Amino acid sequence: xxxxxxxxxxxxxxxxxxxxxxxxxxxxxxxxxxxxxxxxxxxxxxxxxxxxxxxxxxxxxxxxxxxxxxxxxxxxxxxxxxxxxxxxxxxxxxxxxxxxxxxxxxxxxxxxxxxxxxxxxxxxxxxxxxxxxxxxxxxxxxxxxxxxxxxxxxxxxxxxxxxxxxxxxxxxxxxxxxxxxxxxxxxxxxxxxxxxxxxxxxxxxxxxxxxxxxxxxxxxxxxxxxxxxxxxxxxxxxxxxxxxxxxxxxxxxxxxxxxxxxxxxxxxxxxxxxxxxxxxxxxxxxxxxxxxxxxxxxxxxxxxxxxxxxxxxxxxxxxxxxxxxxxxxxxxxxxxxxxxxxxxxxxxxxxxxxxxxxxxxxxxxxxxxxxxxxxxxxxxxxxxxxxxxxxxxxxxxxxxxxxxxxxxxxxxxxxxxxxxxxxxxxxxxxxxxxxxxxxxxxxxxxxxxxxxxxxxxxxxxxxxxxxxxxxxxxxxxxxxxxxxxxxxxxxxxxxxxxxxxxxxxxxxxxxxxxxxxxxxxxxxxxxxxxxxxxxxxxxxxxxxxxxxxxxxxxxxxxxxxxxxxxxxxxxxxxxxxxxxxxxxxxxxxxxxxxxxxxxxxxxxxxxxxxxxxxxxxxxxxxxxxxxxxxxxxxxxxxxxxxxxxxxxxxxxxxxxxxxxxxxxxxxxxxxxxxxxxxxxxxxxxxxxxxxxxxxxxxxxxxxxxxxxxxxxxxxxxxxxxxxxxxxxxxxxxxxxxxxxxxxxxxxxxxxxxxxxxxxxxxxxxxxxxxxxxxxxxxxxxxxxxxxxxxxxxxxxxxxxxxxxxxxxxxxxxxxxxxxxxxxxxxxxxxxxxxxxxxxxxxxxxxxxxxxxxxxxxxxxxxxxxxxxxxxxxxxxxxxxxxx
Amino acid sequence: xxxxxxxxxxxxxxxxxxxxxxxxxxxxxxxxxxxxxxxxxxxxxxxxxxxxxxxxxxxxxxxxxxxxxxxxxxx
Numbered sequence: 001x002x003x004x005x006x007x008x009x010x011x012x013x014x015x016x017x018x019x020x021x022x023x024x025x026x027x028x029x030x031x032x033x034x035x036x037x038x039x040x041x042x043x044x045x046x047x048x049x050x051x052x053x054x055x056x057x058x059x060x061x062x063x064x065x066x067x068x069x070x071x072x073x074x075x076x077x078x079x080x081x082x083x084x085x086x087x088x089x090x091x092x093x094x095x096x097x098x099x100x101x102x103x104x105x106x107x108x109x110x111x112x113x114x115x116x117x118x119x120x121x122x123x124x125x126x127x128x129x130x131x132x133x134x135x136x137x138x139x140x141x142x143x144x145x146x147x148x149x150x151x152x153x154x155x156x157x158x159x160x161x162x163x164x165x166x167x168x169x170x171x172x173x174x175x176x177x178x179x180x181x182x183x184x185x186x187x188x189x190x191x192x193x194x195x196x197x198x199x200x201x202x203x204x205x206x207x208x209x210x211x212x213x214x215x216x217x218x219x220x221x222x223x224x225x226x227x228x229x230x231x232x233x234x235x236x237x238x239x240x241x242x243x244x245x246x247x248x249x250x251x252x253x254x255x256x257x258x259x260x261x262x263x264x265x266x267x268x269x270x271x272x273x274x275x276x277x278x279x280x281x282x283x284x285x286x287x288x289x290x291x292x293x294x295x296x297x298x299x300x301x302x303x304x305x306x307x308x309x310x311x312x313x314x315x316x317x318x319x320x321x322x323x324x325x326x327x328x329x330x331x332x333x334x335x336x337x338x339x340x341x342x343x344x345x346x347x348x349x350x351x352x353x354x355x356x357x358x359x360x361x362x363x364x365x366x367x368x369x370x371x372x373x374x375x376x377x378x379x380x381x382x383x384x385x386x387x388x389x390x391x392x393x394x395x396x397x398x399x400x401x402x403x404x405x406x407x408x409x410x411x412x413x414x415x416x417x418x419x420x421x422x423x424x425x426x427x428x429x430x431x432x433x434x435x436x437x438x439x440x441x442x443x444x445x446x447x448x449x450x451x452x453x454x455x456x457x458x459x460x461x462x463x464x465x466x467x468x469x470x471x472x473x474x475x476x477x478x479x480x481x482x483x484x485x486x487x488x489x490x491x492x493x494x495x496x497x498x499x500x501x502x503x504x505x506x507x508x509x510x511x512x513x514x515x516x517x518x519x520x521x522x523x524x525x526x527x528x529x530x531x532x533x534x535x536x537x538x539x540x541x542x543x544x545x546x547x548x549x550x551x552x553x554x555x556x557x558x559x560x561x562x563x564x565x566x567x568x569x570x571x572x573x574x575x576x577x578x579x580x581x582x583x584x585x586x587x588x589x590x591x592x593x594x595x596x597x598x599x600x601x602x603x604x605x606x607x608x609x610x611x612x613x614x615x616x617x618x619x620x621x622x623x624x625x626x627x628x629x630x631x632x633x634x635x636x637x638x639x640x641x642x643x644x645x646x647x648x649x650x651x652x653x654x655x656x657x658x659x660x661x662x663x664x665x666x667x668x669x670x671x672x673x674x675x676x677x678x679x680x681x682x683x684x685x686x687x688x689x690x691x692x693x694x695x696x697x698x699x700x701x702x703x704x705x706x707x708x709x710x711x712x713x714x715x716x717x718x719x720x721x722x723x724x725x726x727x728x729x730x731x732x733x734x735x736x737x738x739x740x741x742x743x744x745x746x747x748x749x750x751x752x753x754x755x756x757x758x759x760x761x762x763x764x765x766x767x768x769x770x771x772x773x774x775x776x777x778x779x780x781x782x783x784x785x786x787x788x789x790x791x792x793x794x795x796x797x798x799x800x801x802x803x804x805x806x807x808x809x810x811x812x813x814x815x816x817x818x819x820x821x822x823x824x825x826x827x828x829x830x831x832x833x834x835x836x837x838x839x840x841x842x843x844x845x846x847x848x849x850x851x852x853x854x855x856x857x858x859x860x861x862x863x864x865x866x867x868x869x870x871x872x873x874x875x876x877x878x879x880x881x882x883x
Numbered sequence: 884x885x886x887x888x889x890x891x892x893x894x895x896x897x898x899x900x901x902x903x904x905x906x907x908x909x910x911x912x913x914x915x916x917x918x919x920x921x922x923x924x925x926x927x928x929x930x931x932x933x934x935x936x937x938x939x940x941x942x943x944x945x946x947x948x949x950x951x952x953x954x955x956x957x958x
Contacts, residue, residue, distance in 0.1 A: 045914040049939040054914050163916065184916065212957045216915065216933050223914050223935075253957045329936045333953045486916060486931065598903045601945045605908065631945045 009189040014040035017194035022051015024381025025200030027398030033157035035406035044165035056139030058325040071095035084564030109673035116734035169235035176377035177412035180423035187485035195409025201228030208352030209447040219351040225493035226500035243507035246356035252349035256327035272300035286517030304345035358382035370401030436481030457523035549574040608635040626656035637666035645674035649683035664698035671705040681708035693722035700728035715741040723750035762789035784815030791822030810838035821848020850880035901948035909940035
């Protein structure tokens with residue numbers, strides 16, 4: 001392509017500009033629009049599948065739900081996890097606004113896991129704090145957000161431009177006034193004048209090179225190349241904690257999260273090659289990552305995610321979540337190697353380094369409204385330095401930034417044309433020398449240097465070599481060649497990566513201590529130095545182009561945390577080594593006429609963009625081609641016109657299995673947003689006799705969620721041929737607090753059903769004679785569930801539990817321990833169980849004894865458990881004795 | 884600089900016999916913009932080896948024509 005003249009550009013203006021249509025960005029755009037602003041949303045990919053949630057998410061890591069956790073506990077937890085260096089005011093926003101955000105998302109149609117009584121099923125995943133809220137159907141998060149963006153009231157105020165990538169934020173008199181960038185498909189130059197700019201461009205995921213050697217096989221979505229870090233920096237904003245890298249444990253080679261968050265509540269855990277749990281840290285942190293890295297490198301390495309000790313149906317439940325939500329190709333990866341969670345433990349490793357506020361603390365410095373140090377410029381989501389903010393924090397700060405920007409925008413008179421010209425040159429430079437080194441080679445080399453000299457363990461000498469390498473590469477990057485708009489995009493991203501690499505190296509060199517475990521492990525300065533470094537380390541670009549550092553004091557805590565005492569001080573510039581200064585800065589594809597075999601599907605795609613009502617979709621729902629009917633159901637669940645519920649219920653009777661499945665999936669997905677009308681309930685109930693078991697299961701599930709089912713309907717379904725339908729029937733009865741009919745199911749042929757009966761009785765919380773029978777069941781998993789459940793009914797089966805402590809199956813011994821812990825008597829079998837050969841039995845015994853630590857023989861036994869080979873047993877013993 | 888022909892195994896493959904001519908759904912949504920419509924066949928194909936094996940292209944294809952494989956280096 002040719003370099004387009006600077007005058008021949010697409011110029012747009014708006015009151016609030018949002019850059020990035022992922023988690024934080026969509027929320028910022030929606031909130032700004034709701035506050036009356038005229039919004040432009042730029043997305044380098046397509047909003048429907050972009051950002052960290054390109055496909056979906058399996059749960060919320062950090063929801064503070066009243067009754068399950070308190071904001072104060074959460075703020076203290078994050079303060080400890082981040083070794084004291086947090087602006088608690090920002091974390092407190094996430095803590096106090098998370099619950100309302102969960103409710104708001106639910107109103108949009110995002111499904112969070114709830115128990116049969118409709119309460120959020122918050123899980124305790126770490127040893128401290130209960131903040132994990134699963135989203136077993138979280139693959140639809142982006143779909144739901146996109147649906148909201150296209151709602152008429154929002155669409156009228158939010159213009160979306162997909163495939164447009166800004167490269168610089170423009171400033172006038174120190175205020176952000178817009179951006180310059182280009183259309184990554186047509187190559188057209190784009191400028192935007194904006195009253196306020198919200199950067200929500202995600203992490204810098206393409207900083208380190210993954211061990212697999214594939215440039216795009218990164219932990220983070222590789223489209224997130226650090227765009228916002230570079231843009232905020234060049235606009236003069238402060239960035240903070242850049243030396244506190246993101247490093248995560250993951251499935252080796254696949255490089256996706258191993259999702260202990262998902263597996264843990266099901267009984268999965270990480271082990272070393274001896275089968276021992278080894279993580280002593282109580283919460284997600286760089287210290288945890290240091291333990292992981294040490295274990296991998298030790299004689300006990302490598303490490304594994306262990307699920308092979310769990311029953312088949314439990315593994316299937318884990319797979320259903322892991323292989324459909326956040327990274328759905330995980331199943332393909334394991335299958336390709338012939339591995340199965342039932343028989344093979346999954347080798348884990350640690351990721352390449354990245355920058356990410358959401359997972360660690362490296363980000364753009366923001367206040368409690370998401371405002372940066374540049375007026376008119378905001379940052380939200382993974383880009384912003386709000387430690388361990390994760391998905392809920394991204395939504396909360398997107399909302400805060402959108403609201404603040406909408407209230408304080410100032411549309412500029414014009415744009416600084418000098419900066420526009422510089423941005424134009426930056427974008428199109430590679431076209432001047434198309435024979436220059438290509439992006440894949442340049443990027444590979446740059447990121448290989450990042451691995452060699454910036455990734456921990458860090459030393460000053462290695463970091464100096466890094467800076468020298470990045471300086472040398474400045475010219476190579478300026479000389480890169482490109483021939484197409486797509487290549488221009490990748491070339492611009494290499495520039496962002498280089499900026500991030502330099503910031504990472506200089507910050508790591510400047511903070512002369514070790515902190516945050518592996519994240520900032522300075523092998524040459526191994527100690528934490530609170531006297532000099534219990535401070536934020538912020539950086540910014542000076543007008544002369546050099547990088548300046550300042551130590552900012554940690555604001556007085558809202559929630560005191562033992563062991564950390566920040567002192568009041570003035571911000572203090574930090575001198576960097578002389579010579580460390582930067583020396584100098586440096587066709588649309590032809591469309592095809594629709595002549596193919598399925599013009600109906602193409603018509604549907606077009607109609608779906610226009611918020612169609614049900615009547616417009618009806619002919620497609622009745623099309624003779626099942627493929628078209630399936631596509632119509634997809635359009636129906638994307639747009640949710642009035643009457644969608646009844647239409648989907650009708651489609652459950654389709655003669656074609658794939659259409660029925662699509663309708664069932666759509667119904668489960670939309671259960672929170674479809675109005676629970678009697679008409680809809682009747683339409684669903686009609687399908688309860690469907691010959692298709694997945695239809696019957698869906699009907700019961702949705703009727704329960706909408707509270708439209710009755711006892712007779714659920715009780716009848718206990719006699720279904722399919723055990724999955726019978727399980728849905730049990731859940732329905734429990735939701736109505738009606739355990740009576742469950743007694744019959746206690747003799748069900750399926751052990752899975754019998755386990756659900758036991759759990760259902762526990763959820764209802766009243767004694768039931770059925771448990772006696774279940775406690776004598778031939779299947780150990782059923783016996784275990786019965787013993788554990790009896791504790792929740794106020795009538796624990798003590799005699800059976802005492803006998804159960806000698807059961808050959810470890811699951812029964814663990815269940816019996818939980819029963820005895822709740823009963824409080826006798827405790828001797830629990831003390832004896834501290835010597836059990838199974839680590840989960842010992843863990844259950846320690847947890848059961850923790851409530852009785854005032855008794856001297858219990859305290860003595862727990863002191864013995866401090867030397868247990870299993871990290872969980874040790875930690876829970878320690879916590880019991882301390883608390 | 885040399886322009887060389889080098890064979891590369893790309894992760895996303897499209898069954899041309901199933902792909903609907905005129906449909907651009909996978910091309911529209913790929914986060915890395917790695918898919919394009921071939922001028923010769925009018926069907927989708929992977930035009931650059933840039934893939935997060937994330938899956939929306941396969942998940943949303945109305946004709947089940949798209950397969951996402953794990954990139955060869957990681958398989």
